[in-house]
Amino acid sequence: MKQDVEIFGLIREELERQRRGLELIASENFTSLQVMQAMGNVMTNKYAEGYPGKRYYGGCEVVDKSEQLAIDRAKQVFGVEYVNVQPHSGAQANTAVMFAVLKPGDTILGLDLSMGGHLTHGSPVTYSGKIYQAHHYGVRAEDGRVDYDALEQKALEVKPRLIICGASAYSRDWDYARIRAAADKVGALVLADIAHPAGMIAAGLLNSPFDHCHFVTSTTHKTLRGPRGGIIMMKKDFENNWGAVGPKGETRMLSQLLDLAVFPGIQGGPLEHVIAAKAVSFFEILQDEYKSYAKQMQLNAQAAAEIFLNKGYNIVSGGTDNHLLLIDLRNKNISGKKAENTLVKADITLNKNMVPFDDKSPFITSGIRVGVPAITTRGLKEKDMTQVVEWLDKVLTAPDDETVIARVRGEVNEFMTAFPLYPEMA
Numbered sequence: 001m002k003q004d005v006e007i008f009g010l011i012r013e014e015l016e017r018q019r020r021g022l023e024l025i026a027s028e029n030f031t032s033l034q035v036m037q038a039m040g041n042v043m044t045n046k047y048a049e050g051y052p053g054k055r056y057y058g059g060c061e062v063v064d065k066s067e068q069l070a071i072d073r074a075k076q077v078f079g080v081e082y083v084n085v086q087p088h089s090g091a092q093a094n095t096a097v098m099f100a101v102l103k104p105g106d107t108i109l110g111l112d113l114s115m116g117g118h119l120t121h122g123s124p125v126t127y128s129g130k131i132y133q134a135h136h137y138g139v140r141a142e143d144g145r146v147d148y149d150a151l152e153q154k155a156l157e158v159k160p161r162l163i164i165c166g167a168s169a170y171s172r173d174w175d176y177a178r179i180r181a182a183a184d185k186v187g188a189l190v191l192a193d194i195a196h197p198a199g200m201i202a203a204g205l206l207n208s209p210f211d212h213c214h215f216v217t218s219t220t221h222k223t224l225r226g227p228r229g230g231i232i233m234m235k236k237d238f239e240n241n242w243g244a245v246g247p248k249g250e251t252r253m254l255s256q257l258l259d260l261a262v263f264p265g266i267q268g269g270p271l272e273h274v275i276a277a278k279a280v281s282f283f284e285i286l287q288d289e290y291k292s293y294a295k296q297m298q299l300n301a302q303a304a305a306e307i308f309l310n311k312g313y314n315i316v317s318g319g320t321d322n323h324l325l326l327i328d329l330r331n332k333n334i335s336g337k338k339a340e341n342t343l344v345k346a347d348i349t350l351n352k353n354m355v356p357f358d359d360k361s362p363f364i365t366s367g368i369r370v371g372v373p374a375i376t377t378r379g380l381k382e383k384d385m386t387q388v389v390e391w392l393d394k395v396l397t398a399p400d401d402e403t404v405i406a407r408v409r410g411e412v413n414e415f416m417t418a419f420p421l422y423p424e425m426a
Contacts, residue, residue, distance in 0.1 A: 015421075015422065015425060017347075018030070018421060019416065019420075019421045019422075020347055020412075020413045020416055021347035021348060021349060021412060021413075021416065022347065022348045022349070022375060022388060022391070022412055022416065023349055023374035023375060023378075024348060024349060024350040024370050024371055024372070024374070024375065024388075025349055025350055025351055025369075025371055025374070026169075026196065026222075026323060026324040026350075026351075026369050026370070026371020026372075026373065027168070027195075027196065027219075027221070027222050027371065028221070028222070028371070028373070028374050029221055029222060029223070029225045029373040029374050029377055030225070030374055030377045030378070030421060030422075031221075031225060031226060031227060031277075031281070032225070032280070032281075032284060033422060033424055033425075034280050035225075035226055035227055035277045035280045035281050035284075036227075036277070038227075038273070038276045038277040038279070038280045039227050039273055039274055039276070039277035040273070041273050041276060042273075043062075043063055043066065043272040043273040043275075043276050044271070044272070044273040046059070046060065046062075046063050046272050047269045048060045048063045048064075048067075048269055048270055048272050049263060049264075049268060049269045049270075050263065051067075051086075051259060051263075052064040052065075052067050052068045052071075063272040063275075066272065066275060066276045066279060067085060067086075067270070067272065067275050067279075069279045070085045070275050070276070070278045070279035070282060071083045071084075071085055073279055073282035073283055073286065074231060074233070074278075074282050076282075076286060077202050077282050077285050077286060078201075078202060078210065078216075078233055079210065079235075080210060080216075080233045080234060080235050080236075081234065081235065081236050081237055082232075082233060082234040082236075082237050082254075082255045082258075083231060083232070083233050084096075084231065084232040084233075084258055084259060084262055085229075085231050085275050085278055086262050086263065086267065086270040086271075086275070087217075087229065087230030087231060087232060087262060087267070088229060088230065088267060088271060088274075089219065089228065089229065089230045090120075090193065090195040090217060090218060090219035090230045091119070091120045091126075091230070092230050092262075092266060092267065093217035093218070093219075093230035093231060093232045094118075094120040094121075094128070094164075094191070094193060094217050095120070095127060095128075095261075095266050096232060096258060096261040096262045096265060096266055097162075097191050097215045097217060097232060097258065097261070098128065098131075098132065098162065098191075099261040099265050099266060100254070100257040100258045100260070100261035100265075101161070101162065101189055101215075101240070101254075101257065102132060102161055102162060104131050104132070105131075105132065105133060106132050106133065106160075106161040106162070107132065107133040107134075107135065107158050107159060107160040107161055107162075108121075108122050108128065108132045108133070108134050108135070108160055108161065108162045108163075108164060109122075109134075109135050109136065109137060109151070109154060109155055109158065109160040109162070109163045109164065109188070110122040110128075110134065110135075110136055110137075110163070110164035110165075111136065111137060111138070111146070111164070111165065111166070111167055111170070112136035112137065112138045113136075113354070113362075114138075114354045114356065114357075114358055114362075115136075115137075115138040115139045115170075115356050116139065116167040116168065116169040116170035116316075116326065116356070117136070117167055117168065117170075118166065118167065118168045118193060118195075120193075121134075121136075121164045121166070121193070122134030122135070122136060122164070133158075135154060135158045135160065136154075137150055137151040137154050138150065138356065139170075139316075139317075139356050141356070141357060143317060143318065144316040144317035144318070144326075144356055145172055145317050146170070146172070146174070146175075148175060148178045148179070148182070151163075151179065151182055152181075152182035152185070155182050155183065155185065155186050155188060156185065156186060159186050159187075159188075160186065160188050161188060161189065162188060162189050162190070162191055163179060163182070163183045163188045163189070163190050163191070164190075164191045164192075164193060165179050165190065165191070165192050165193070165209075165213070166191075166192055166193030166194055166195065166196075167193075167196065168195070168196060169324070169326050169353050169354075169369050170317075170326070171301075171305075171315070171316065171317055171319070171320035171321065171322055171324055171325055171326055172317050172320070172321050172322075173197075173206050173207050173321040173322070174192070174206075174207060174209070175207070176190075176192060176207055176208075176209045176211075176212040176213055177211075177212050179212070179213075180212040180213065189214045189215070190212065190213040190214050190215070191213065191214070191215045191216075191217065192209035192212075192213040192215070192216045192217070193216075193217050193218070194209060194216060194217070194218045195217070195218050195219040195222060195230075196222055196223065196322065196323070196324065197223060197322045197323070198218040198219070198222065198223055198224050199222070199223030199224045199225065199285070199290075199293075199294050199297070199323075199373075200223055200294050200297065200298060200322055200323065202224070202285055202290075202294070203290065203291045203294035203295065204291075205294055205295060205298055206321065206322060210233070210235040211235060214234065214238075214254075215232065215233070215234060215258075216232075216233045216234070216235075217230065217231065217232050217233070218230065218231050218233075219231075220278050220281060222373060223294070223297065223323055223373050224281060224285065225281060225284070225285075225293075225373070225377065226277060226278050226280070226281025226282070226284075227274050227277035227278060227281065228274070229271070229274050229275075229277075229278055231278070232258055232262070234254060234255070234258075237253050237254055237255045238253070238254050239251050239252075239253055239254070240252055240253070240254055240257060293376065293377070296376050296381065297322075297323045297372055297373055297376045298321075298322065298323065299381075299382050300372040300375070300376050300380065300381065300382055300384075300385055301320045301322065301323050301324060301325060301371075301372045302319065302320060303382040303385040303386075304325060304370065304372065304385040304388065304389055305319045305320050305325050306319075307385055307386055307389040308325065308327065308389055311389065311393055312331070312332075313327050313329075313331075313332070314327065314328040314329075314330070314331055315327055315328075316328055316355055316356060316367070323371055323372055323373050323376075324369060324370065324371040324372070325369070325370045325371075326353060326355060326367055326368075326369055326370075327355075327367055327368050327369075327370060328355040328366055328367050329366055329367055329368060329396070330355075330359075330366050332396060332397070334396055334399055335352070335360060335364050335365060335366065336352030336353055336354075336360075336364065336365030336366060336367050336368050337352045337363065337364045337365060338399055339352065339368050339396055339399070340352040340368065342395055342396070342399040342405065343392065343395055343396075345405050345409065346391065346395050346405050346406075346408040346409040346412060347409050347412050347413060348391065348392065348395070348408075348412060350368055350369060350370050350371070351368065351369050352364075352365040352367070352368055352369075353365055353367045353368055353369040354366070354367065355367035370392075375388070378416070378419040378421060379419045380419065387415065391408050391411065391412060394408055395408055
C-alpha cells in the first residue's frame with residue numbers, strides 16, 4: 001500500500017515543533033513512549049460495545065482483560081471502588097454523570113467560566129447550559145479564591161440538584177468538605193472535576209475529593225500524563241433515591257446508572273486502544289518516580305510564581321498550589337490574545353485566558369494561563385524557571401520588536417536541546 005507521505009510529514013513536523021519549543025499550556029503534557037505505543041495498536045480494530053464480560057460483540061476476551069486492567073489500576077491509583085474508563089474525554093465524563101443523575105431542566109451550580117471554571121460546568125454555549133438550569137458561583141475580588149460563603153448562599157437560593165467543583169484556570173486547592181456541607185443543606189449531589197490537578201491528587205499533594213464528593217471525573221492527559229481521554233470515579237457505590245429503576249422494578253445502583261449513561265447513553269463502542277494506553281499511564285502513576293514528578297510540577301509552578309511576582313506580574317490569587325498560574329496582564333498593557341500570538345513566534349506556547357472580573361471578551365481576554373506539566377516532563381527544575389520567566393518577560397514587554405522575539409526564539413531552541421524529547425524517534 002502506498003504510504004501517505006503528506007500526513008506522516010506533518011506528524012514529523014509536529015514532533016519537531018514540540019521538541020524545539022517551551023510548552024506551557026497547562027492542559028498539555030508529553031506521554032511516555034510506551035503510552036503512545038499502546039495507543040497505536042491492533043485494539044483499534046475491535047468493536048467492544050458494553051463492558052468487560054457484558055459485550056454486544058464476540059471476540060472481546062482480550063480487550064476485556066485490557067479494559068479490566070485499566071479499571072483495576074485506576075482504582076489502585078485513587079483508592080476507589082468504581083471506575084469507568086470509557087469516556088472519550090473529560091467533557092464526555094461530565095456529560096455522562098449529568099445524564100445519569102439529572103433530568104432536563106434540573107438546576108446545576110458550577111464555577112463561572114470567567115472565574116476559572118470549565119465550559120461543561122454550565123456555560124450557555126454547551127449542553128450543560130442548554131439542557132439544565134445553570135447557575136454559577138465565583139471567586140472573591142480581594143484574593144481571587146473561591147467564595148465558599150457565596151457558593152452556599154447561591155445553593156440555598158437556587159436549590160441545585162448538582163453542585164460542580166473544579167476548574168480549568170484556578171491555581172488553588174479546593175475545600176471539598178466545605179462544598180459537601182453546603183450541598184447537604186439543600187440535598188444536592190457533588191461532582192468534582194479534577195481534570196487539571198488529578199495527578200497531584202493521586203500523588204497526595206492536594207486535598208482528595210473522594211471522601212466528600214459523590215462523583216469525581218477527570219481527563220487522563222494533563223497531569224496524569226496519559227492519552228487523551230476521560231474517566232469517572234466513585235469512592236463507594238450507592239443507591240439512587242429518585243426513582244430510576246431496572247426492568248424488573250429493582251433499584252439501580254449509581255454504578256449502573258453511570259455505566260448506562262456512558263454506553264449506550266452518550267457513546268458507542270469504546271476506544272479500546274486508548275483504554276490500553278490509559279492502563280499504561282495508570283501503571284506509570286503507581287511507580288515511585290511519578291510522585292517525584294508530581295512534586296516537581298508543584299515546585300516548578302511555585303518557583304515560577306515567585307519570579308513573576310518579583311517582576312511585577314499580577315498572579316490571580318497571589319500564587320499557586322498546583323501546576324498552573326493565571327496571570328492578569330492588565331498592568332502590563334497587553335491583552336491575552338496579543339501575548340499568546342506573540343509568544344508563539346518565540347516558540348513559547350500557552351493560552352490566553354479570561355481572568356476574574358475581566359473587562360475584555362473571551363476572544364481577547366486580559367490574561368494568560370501558564371502551566372508546567374510538559375516542561376517538568378522534559379526535565380526542567382526550579383532553577384530553570386528563572387530563565388523561562390525571563391524569556392516570557394522579554395517578549396511580553398517588547399511584543400512588537402521582531403529582533404527581541406527572534407533572539408528569544410533562538411535561545412529557547414538552543415536551551416531545549418538539553419532536554420531531549422522522544423530521542424528514540426530519531
